[in-house]
Amino acid sequence: MTRETFSPDILQRLFVAVEEDDIVDQHATLPEIIHPHCTEENIQRCYALCLQFWEEGVARKDLLHLVLKQLKGTGLSEKERMQYKYIRARYKHLRFALRLYRKSHYSGLLFSKTTVFLGHFQDGFRNGNNDIIATYGKRLRIYLSLPVWALVHYSLRHSQLETASGFLAYCQAQLRTLQTLIAKPKLTGSEFHDMRKIISQQVSYYDTLRSLDPDNQDARSISRFLAAINGLMGDRHDEMVADDMEMRTPYEEPCALDSNIRERIEHFLAHYPL
Structure with missing residues (x-):
């Protein structure tokens, strides 16, 4: 594409x-x-913009660092929480784009799960729930691993559009x-x-x-x-x-x-x- x-x-x-x-x-x-x-x-342009928005605003290592820091119990600073919020917003925006513009109207299991886990993890540290932080932090460590990331990125760049x-x-x-x-x-x-x-x-x-x-x-x-x-x-x-x-x-x-x-x-x- x-x-x-x-x-x-x-x-x-x-x-x-x-x-x-x-x-x-x-x-x-x-x-x-x-x-x-x-x-x-317009469908092609909309999807291309949403994908570029995600690619240029989400660095795997930066996101994984935030997850691991919160998992260790150190807690994120206000600046880091804002960074996490902006990354999650880009995930959500691209997930909506995948559902809107892909012919399958499906965001893909791995990308969808990552977006969901990011949301639950954020709910966990916002509400001080250590069980939720631990559960979804461990899942995010897997979903943000390099092999999974590469597979997801390939899929995003080879989407058949509606x-x-x-x-x-x-x-x-x-x-x-x-x-x-x-x-x-x-x-x-x-x-x-x-x-x-x-x-x-x-x-x-x-x-x-x-x-x-x-x-x-x-x-x-x-x-x-x-x-x-x-x-x-x-x-x-x-x-x-x-x-x-x-x-x-x-x-x-x-x-x-x-x-x-x-x-x-x-x-x-x-x-x-x-």
């Missing part, structure tokens, strides 16, 4: 967009109609799933997490579009609107994880969805052609 290489300005725009993708802007609005069509050239019609069908199917989930009066932790993944994936798409074309005001508006939903859901998910770790409320106990989140998602779905 031949790939376009992007300038530092474009990469910086994507970094800023990803940093903003959980900021709750109370005044964010949507265009009257969302046009989800994407050309195959067609324009396949991309549209995938996005519509994802949002129909969102429509089904939001119709439920109560959601389990897994269902809530599934909803958030769909929203986060859409945020990542519009983040990438606005980075490639800063004059695309519709992409920016949709990105900001979805980021508000993503931020609200992220805050709620952090509460659910903490409650589960502290054995206050089981993660899978069904709960009503916050009305603010529900109304925003319904508003987005009303503008999206399904």
